[in-house]
Amino acid sequence: MASAPDRIWPVTIAFTEDDRTTRADAILDVGGRHYHGWGRARRNPSDPDVRVIGEEVAAARALRHLAEQLFSEAERDIEEIEHQPVHLHR
Secondary structure, three states: OOOOOOOOOEEEEEEEEOOOOEEEEEEEEOEEEEEEEEEEOOOOOOOOOOOHHHHHHHHHHHHHHHHHHHHHHHHHHHHHHHHHHOOOOO
């Protein structure tokens, strides 16, 4: 039986759209820190209008941007403790 998680970080993803563009904003507030990643997907005019595909692509890009921010923040935090440059594998 799996145990309950010790901590949960809820990420909010909000979408805005126009005729051919979907934007996703991924927002995470944790430990007094605010992170905001964003991504965009553009539909080729010859492609069918399938909303969920644009949302998937835009959300993936927003989450990737958010992940990069978390890696950078972790590197800075480790550097403060280690007093030397740190580069985490991504």
